[in-house]
Amino acid sequence: MIIDVHGHYTTAPPALGAWRDRQVAALGDPANAPRASELKISDDELRESIETNQLAKMKERGHDLTIFSPRASFMAHHIGDFQTSSTWAAICNELCCRVARMFPEHFVPAAMLPQSPGVDPATCIPELVRCVEQYGNVGINLNPDPSGGHWTSPPLTDKLWYPVYEKMVEYDIPAMIHVSTSCNPAFHTTGAHYLNADTTAFMQCLAGDLFTDFPTLRFLIPHGGGAAPYHWGRFRGLAQEMKKPLLDTHLLSNIFFDTCVYHQPGIDLLTDVIPVKNILFASEMIGAVRGIDPTTGHAYDDTRRYVDATANLSAEERHLVYEGNARRVFPRLDTQLKRKGL
Amino acid sequence: MIIDVHGHYTTAPPALGAWRDRQVAALGDPANAPRASELKISDDELRESIETNQLAKMKERGHDLTIFSPRASFMAHHIGDFQTSSTWAAICNELCCRVARMFPEHFVPAAMLPQSPGVDPATCIPELVRCVEQYGNVGINLNPDPSGGHWTSPPLTDKLWYPVYEKMVEYDIPAMIHVSTSCNPAFHTTGAHYLNADTTAFMQCLAGDLFTDFPTLRFLIPHGGGAAPYHWGRFRGLAQEMKKPLLDTHLLSNIFFDTCVYHQPGIDLLTDVIPVKNILFASEMIGAVRGIDPTTGHAYDDTRRYVDATANLSAEERHLVYEGNARRVFPRLDTQLKRKGL
Numbered sequence: 247m248i249i250d251v252h253g254h255y256t257t258a259p260p261a262l263g264a265w266r267d268r269q270v271a272a273l274g275d276p277a278n279a280p281r282a283s284e285l286k287i288s289d290d291e292l293r294e295s296i297e298t299n300q301l302a303k304m305k306e307r308g309h310d311l312t313i314f315s316p317r318a319s320f321m322a323h324h325i326g327d328f329q330t331s332s333t334w335a336a337i338c339n340e341l342c343c344r345v346a347r348m349f350p351e352h353f354v355p356a357a358m359l360p361q362s363p364g365v366d367p368a369t370c371i372p373e374l375v376r377c378v379e380q381y382g383n384v385g386i387n388l389n390p391d392p393s394g395g396h397w398t399s400p401p402l403t404d405k406l407w408y409p410v411y412e413k414m415v416e417y418d419i420p421a422m423i424h425v426s427t428s429c430n431p432a433f434h435t436t437g438a439h440y441l442n443a444d445t446t447a448f449m450q451c452l453a454g455d456l457f458t459d460f461p462t463l464r465f466l467i468p469h470g471g472g473a474a475p476y477h478w479g480r481f482r483g484l485a486q487e488m489k490k491p492l493l494d495t496h497l498l499s500n501i502f503f504d505t506c507v508y509h510q511p512g513i514d515l516l517t518d519v520i521p522v523k524n525i526l527f528a529s530e531m532i533g534a535v536r537g538i539d540p541t542t543g544h545a546y547d548d549t550r551r552y553v554d555a556t557a558n559l560s561a562e563e564r565h566l567v568y569e570g571n572a573r574r575v576f577p578r579l580d581t582q583l584k585r586k587g588l
Numbered sequence: 589m590i591i592d593v594h595g596h597y598t599t600a601p602p603a604l605g606a607w608r609d610r611q612v613a614a615l616g617d618p619a620n621a622p623r624a625s626e627l628k629i630s631d632d633e634l635r636e637s638i639e640t641n642q643l644a645k646m647k648e649r650g651h652d653l654t655i656f657s658p659r660a661s662f663m664a665h666h667i668g669d670f671q672t673s674s675t676w677a678a679i680c681n682e683l684c685c686r687v688a689r690m691f692p693e694h695f696v697p698a699a700m701l702p703q704s705p706g707v708d709p710a711t712c713i714p715e716l717v718r719c720v721e722q723y724g725n726v727g728i729n730l731n732p733d734p735s736g737g738h739w740t741s742p743p744l745t746d747k748l749w750y751p752v753y754e755k756m757v758e759y760d761i762p763a764m765i766h767v768s769t770s771c772n773p774a775f776h777t778t779g780a781h782y783l784n785a786d787t788t789a790f791m792q793c794l795a796g797d798l799f800t801d802f803p804t805l806r807f808l809i810p811h812g813g814g815a816a817p818y819h820w821g822r823f824r825g826l827a828q829e830m831k832k833p834l835l836d837t838h839l840l841s842n843i844f845f846d847t848c849v850y851h852q853p854g855i856d857l858l859t860d861v862i863p864v865k866n867i868l869f870a871s872e873m874i875g876a877v878r879g880i881d882p883t884t885g886h887a888y889d890d891t892r893r894y895v896d897a898t899a900n901l902s903a904e905e906r907h908l909v910y911e912g913n914a915r916r917v918f919p920r921l922d923t924q925l926k927r928k929g930l
Contacts, residue, residue, distance in 0.1 A: 390774075391774070395739070396738070396739075397737070397738075397772055397774040397775065399774065400773060400774070401773060401774055430739055431742060431743060432732075432733070432739040432741065432742070432743055432788060432792070433739065433788060433791075434788075434791045434792070434794075434795050434826075436822075436826065437787075437791035437794065437795070437822070437823065437826050438784075438787055438788040438791040438792075441784075441787050441815045441819060442780075442783075442784035442787055442788065442815075445779075445780055445783050445784055445787075445815065446774060446775060446776075446780040446784065449775075449776045449779035449780040450774070450776070450780075452776075452779065453776050453779070469819070469822075470818070470819070472815055473783045473784075473787065473814055473815035473818065475818065476812070476815065476817065476818035476849065476854050476857060477783060477811070477812070477849060477850070477851075477854060478851055478853070478854065479849070479850030479851025479854060479877075479881060479888050480778075480779070480783075480811075480849070480850045480851075480876065480877055480888070481779065482851075482881065482888070483850055483876075483877035483878075483879050483881065483888040483889075484776075484778065484779050484876070484877060486879045487877070487878065487879055507818065507819060507821070507822070508819070508821030508822045508825055509819075509820055509821025509822075509824075509861075510821075511820070511857050511860050511861050512818050512819060512820070512821060512857070514857075515818060515853050515854070515856075515857045518853050519851075519853050534822065534825075534826070535821075535822055535825035535826060535829070536825075536829065537825050537828045537829055539821065539824065539825065540828075546821050546822070546824070546825040547825075
């Protein structure tokens with residue numbers, strides 16, 4: 247079984263973007279804000295947006311299942327206030343839930359949170375509870391920088407975030423640490439901000455002792471961990487200077503990396519440097535990089551080819567990357583699959 | 589000949605830090621600000637700080653020459669105003685110049701600039717001119733984020749930076765793109781901010797067309813290019829989507845990476861993915877990561893071992909990484925060496 251743990255609904259019907267545009271246009275003018283109920287997307291529209299896109303590519307590439315969350319760049323937590331994000335997150339999460347119910351063999355939902363800069367992350371808990379209990383979400387996406395590139399939040403090790411972690415531990419769900427659109431002109435969204443956030447989150451965890459307080463808390467760092475695996479020696483050395491335990495002990499029971507690295511040498515390094523138990527297959531397909539690599543003739547984001555081709559993994563290890571690790575890191579996914587006899 | 593293009597004076601005598609502390613303490617109280625002339629560091633102190641540190645390690649590791657600039661984390665351009673940075677840069681650059689004159693076979697200076705957040709980079713030109721013309725500096729360090737982790741400057745492709753580039757082109761000197769201490773609690777200085785800045789600078793150049801305006805401008809992106817080589821497929825794909833030329837054409841006549849990557853797999857990836865002509869040997873020794881790697885028994889920052897050991901380089905290519913490329917990217921270094929018959 248091949249599970250892609252990092253998929254976003256990047257192909258939602260245009261009505262979704264149009265509704266968001268109206269919401270943004272009405273900021274500061276609440277009387278003209280659209281109601282959630284004004285968004286109408288039919289089952290047929292939903293089905294077509296998936297069947298002709300993600301599902302078509304999953305079949306082509308032989309992926310069985312995708313953990314599916316709202317489009318990362320559209321979360322845009324920096325826009326408006328908590329109420330803005332709250333309405334928007336509820337809409338986006340409901341859409342992913344509908345997709346998962348329509349294609350139960352192929353999609354399982356993960357939730358975005360209604361974060362807002364300067365607002366206590368504890369305010370996200372009701373949406374998190376709703377998504378887990380009513381929608382069957384198996385994970386969440388947590389944005390370490392809801393300001394959109396101004397980095398005004400304290401590090402992920404700060405107690406400010408603890409209410410979210412307590413709920414994650416209670417539900418036994420992991421968080422993918424994923425930023426959204428950058429509104430800082432210094433940072434290109436997918437070429438700098440995403441990768442920087444991955445590196446930053448990893449280093450925040452390295453510098454802190456979060457997993458002493460939450461031994462079962464789990465973070466998935468996307469995009470192959472940003473710069474972390476490439477600079478693994480640097481991070482091992484920094485941990486040593488900071489008198490932290492070895493990274494294996496200090497972080498690798500709690501931090502996992504996905505395989506969204508879009509060329510063979512990158513996947514080779516990832517699978518060489520990071521223990522197999524910490525690597526989860528993912529492609530973020532129809533995402534940041536949608537083209538065909540002229541050097542291979544295949545899609546950049548067809549990461550299965552790199553994972554299949556790397557000499558660093560045995561058949562058994564490849565199975566862990568494709569399925570076993572995902573079922574361990576996302577226990578609610580495992581439960582759902584077992585209930586189906588899988 | 590082995591040239592390390594990335595060395596900082598991290599071991600300056602304590603009087604330097606004490607002077608800086610007085611300068612910082614007197615911010616907003618100019619009457620109590622120390623004068624530059626109050627800093628006294630004798631030749632003996634200077635000699636000892638180098639002979640027992642950088643030079644000792646250079647001899648141990650077989651490096652011949654280091655391009656030597658003021659300590660990066662001490663630049664701290666976010667402190668005070670232009671006058672603060674101006675006095676501080678002048679002092680630090682003078683010290684590096686004294687080191688280079690004391691050990692002319694082993695050190696060649698590169699300059700820090702008196703940058704200050706929100707201040708026109710053109711104000712840095714007099715110090716740049718002084719360092720090149722009077723001190724024989726062969727390059728500069730340019731900070732893309734003088735705010736220290738708040739990223740309030742426009743991208744490096746913005747015309748705001750052009751006066752500095754015009755001077756660089758006139759002198760035919762490259763800039764190492766190097767940030768300083770982060771004062772943003774989200775970013776650990778050497779574990780996140782440095783690497784993020786490398787990735788950010790690379791992506792700023794990718795998204796722009798700076799080298800169309802300045803075909804001979806050269807940037808050295810340190811720390812192995814941040815996340816760029818590990819995600820080379822992502823960047824190739826992003827360039828393609830943005831209708832830019834292939835990276836070879838678009839960036840690789842102007843952008844170079846150093847080898848400050850502190851483990852063998854990282855250097856293997858760098859030398860696999862990036863053309864040899866774009867890789868310059870460097871260690872940033874006695875810098876961010878000073879410990880001994882327990883898995884090898886050698887210093888993390890002893891990067892020569894990785895460059896020597898990688899199977900990706902022929903003897904001729906290794907010579908380019910160690911010497912040839914540095915002489916090409918830093919033509920004023922080449923001129924100085926030739927003048928000595930080297």
